[in-house]
Amino acid sequence: MKARDTLGYAFGAIRLRKLRSGLTTLGIVIGIAAIVALLSFTQGFQVAISGTFQEGLSTDVVTVSPGSGGFMGFGGESDFVFYENDTDIVETVDGVVISAATVSNTVTAEFELMDRMLSLTGVDFAAYEELYSTFTTELGEIPASPADGEAVIGYYLYDPWDNGTHLVELGDTINVYYSVRNGTVLEPVNLTISVVGIMEEIGSFGFGPSDTGMYITIDSALNYFDTEEVDSLAVKLESDDEDFIVAISEEIEELFLNEVSVTSATALLGTISSVLAIVELLLAGIGGISLLVAGIGIMNIMIVSLMERTREIGILKALGAKGKTVLAIFLAEASLIGLLGGIFGIGLGAFLANLFGGMMGGFGGMGGGGAPNGAESFMSITPVVTPILAIQALLFGIGVSVLFALWPAYRASKLMPVDALRSE
Amino acid sequence: MSEILQVQNATKTYMMGEIPVKALRGVSFSIKKGELVSVLGPSGSGKSTLLNLIGALDRPTDGTLIIDGTDISTLNDNQLAEKRKQVGFVFQFFNLISRLDAKANVELPLMISGISRSERKERVTDSLTKVGLAERMTHKSSELSGGERQRVAVARALVNRPAFLLMDEPTGNLDSKTAQEMMDLVVKLNEELQMTVIIVTHDQEVSARTPRTLRMRDGLIVSDEVN
Incomplete structure (x- = not known):
């Protein structure tokens, strides 16, 4: 048939x-x-x-955060804290090119159109530029010797609706605040920011600079947040070879007596x-x-x-x-x-x-x-x-x-x- | 005339549970090309068993059964299936496939044989014309009368150009007038087209119309008469 x-x-x-x-x-x-x-x-x-x-991926950059073990750097409890000059210690490790401390907090920015919660991060601009290729501006520039309150912002803060309506323009001055408790009332802590650079669009997921972030110098940030502790260290290595990253990561962990954990973007991916x-x-x-x-x-x-x-x-x-x-x-x-x-x-x-x-x-x-x-x-x-x-x-x-x-x-x-x- | 069917000492034993039942006890006869023969016997005489053997549906337990030069007792299932294409089987209950129309039912054996569409069409029309049903080709079998269904079954049996036509109680489910017409058709096919026809029946009226009658009783052929 x-x-x-x-x-x-x-x-x-x-x-x-x-x-x-x-x-x-x-x-x-x-x-x-x-x-x-x-x-x-x-x-x-x-x-x-x-x-x-x-x-947004810099495969040769690892993030060192306090706390040992835990999934993706979370979950490990530790009293260990980083200070800004810990970068000097990390940089003694062979294979480390450069490192930068970051400190980050959620603040409210008072834009003309609306108030918005965002993440304000303090970094060393020069080191950060070297660490992340995505930390580069589309408008304005990253100041070589930034003054207090000069900020570089993520692209989505500039053009959040992708339709030409801008939340903020280059050169604008805006106020940001976070609140602290004073007895029974909340008092805002203000900072005046002037926008000197707008970053290129990066994409939403990854390490390092973010489209929704605002970046000021680490000294301004530490001063503004009234702290000496930093959140984490971003460390650029000589190579993005996986074995190399693992070896250096272990070395860094030992350097800080295993009180820290090292996360690499490659490993996370x-x-x-x-x-x-x-x-x-x-x-x-x-x-x-x-x-x-x-x-x-x-x-x-x-x-x-x-x-x-x-x-x-x-x-x-x-x-x-x-x-x-x-x-x-x-x-x-x-x-x-x-x-x-x-x-x-x-x-x-x-x-x-x-x-x-x-x-x-x-x-x-x-x-x-x-x-x-x-x-x-x-x-x-x-x-x-x-x-x-x-x-x-x-x-x-x-x-x-x-x-x-x-x-x-x-x-x-x-x-x-x-x-x-x-x-x- | 050459012999188209030779049966030599064929026996068939069934197992009814543990007990062997001898349905055929050694049957011998032969049929020549162009003959019209009836096998007459009451139920239980073994004629259905013989029918299955002649129709290449089953193999004999012992003895030989030669259809058109091939001993079917030596064939495997596939070869046996192939052999069935040379037998034009007309079943007692028509056995048409009810969801298909007359044309498609007649076409079925050709489809199974893998014959091309155009040739199939030609042969189906030819076959249905021979049985006088050319006008009712596209009717479903459920829309046809008993006599018409039986004629479709005959057309289906003829379409493969078989060595002989094998009919099981061709008038069993028909009223006497239709039965008469059926027999007229069979005689006509035999006389005009020289079609060899073997009819298995218990009906004396049917056997009366065939030139030769084999009488069966208790698994044996008891007489072989020319009417």
Whole structure:
């Protein structure tokens, strides 16, 4: 029997049992949709993360923060504190090019249009420039010998809506404040800032300078925050080789008696990637389970179909159909169900992924100024349904259908024509 | 005339649970090209078993059964299936596939044989014309009368250009008038197209219309008469 005729015959059989075939197909649709939605969503997520990472990533820079161990530098409790001149100690380590202390706090800036919480960071401009290639201005310049209160700001503070309406212009003077408790009242501590530089757009995720951050000199910051302690040291190494980073990191940790932890962007990227991989695996697993259920549904419909059509199989065999012809007809039915389910599943999956993506995007947008280094709390995610993903999903749908139809189809093919014809 | 079917000492034993049942106890006969033969016997005489063997649906337990030069007792399942294409089987209960129309039912054996679309169309039309159903080609089998269904079944049996036509109780489900018409058609096919026809029946009226009758009883052929 020719393939085209086999498919035609199988399609006729499916069409006859519209409701039952439809419900079975629905099982495949749901399974494939789940897998496509989840995978395209995680892929979109990865694209979003690595995209922003690549822009703002200085792979040869590590961050040294107080506290030992803990995930990504958080969680380790320690009384250890850094001071500004600890950079001198770090710079004694072989392989360290330069380091800069940073101190950061959340303040409220009184712009003309609105008040906004943002992260005010004190850094050594010259060292910071050398540390991070992203610390460079689009407008104005980074002052070589900055005066007290001269600030460089992130691009999103300048053009937050991306439509030409600027929150602040170069050369503007604004007031920022944070509050301290004095008895039972909160008193603002003010600082007058003049904007001397606006950074280039960086991207929202990564180490170092941020699009939503405001940067003043470390001395001004320490003075303004009324402290001598700094948050962390950014350290530039001679190489971004992974083994080299690990070796130097250990050396720095020992230097500070293991009271500090060293985080590198490369390591963080690796961690995020592996976490994402686990999440992806989990989500795919959920989709896999729904496909398994769909597969059992297919096996069920095929066995019922086999019983109902025993006589038909007998007729086909009596007319000269070989076992493999009957096998092919049954597998063709399953493939068609898988194909239909796959096509609709991919469509539905892409739709759902975009729906989720849109919802997630809603939580993102502006904000998240309080996070360390000013990283944005979320980013917009565009789910990616690549042709490869679509083809894989389609093949997977067909594969599952065929796999579960194998046994019923084999049984059908082995029916003896005499017995099959006798059945009512 | 050459012999199209030779049966030599064929036996068939079924197992009914633990007990062996001898349905055929050693049957021998041969049929020549162009003959119209009836196999007559009451139920339980073994004629259905013989029918299955002649139709290449089953193999004999012992003995030989040669269809158009091939001993089917030596064939495997696939070869047996291939052999069935040379037998035009007309089933007692028509055995049409109800979701297909007359045309598609007749086309089925050709489709199984992998014959091209254009040739199929031609042969289906030809076959349905032979049984006088050219006008009802696109009717579903559920829309056809019993006699018409039986004729579709005959057309389906003819379409593969079989070595012989094998009919199981061709009039069993038809009223007497339609049965008469059916037999007229069979005789016509035999006389005009020299189609070899073997009819298995318990109906004396049917066997009366065939030039030769084999009578069966208890798994044996008890007489081989020319009417």
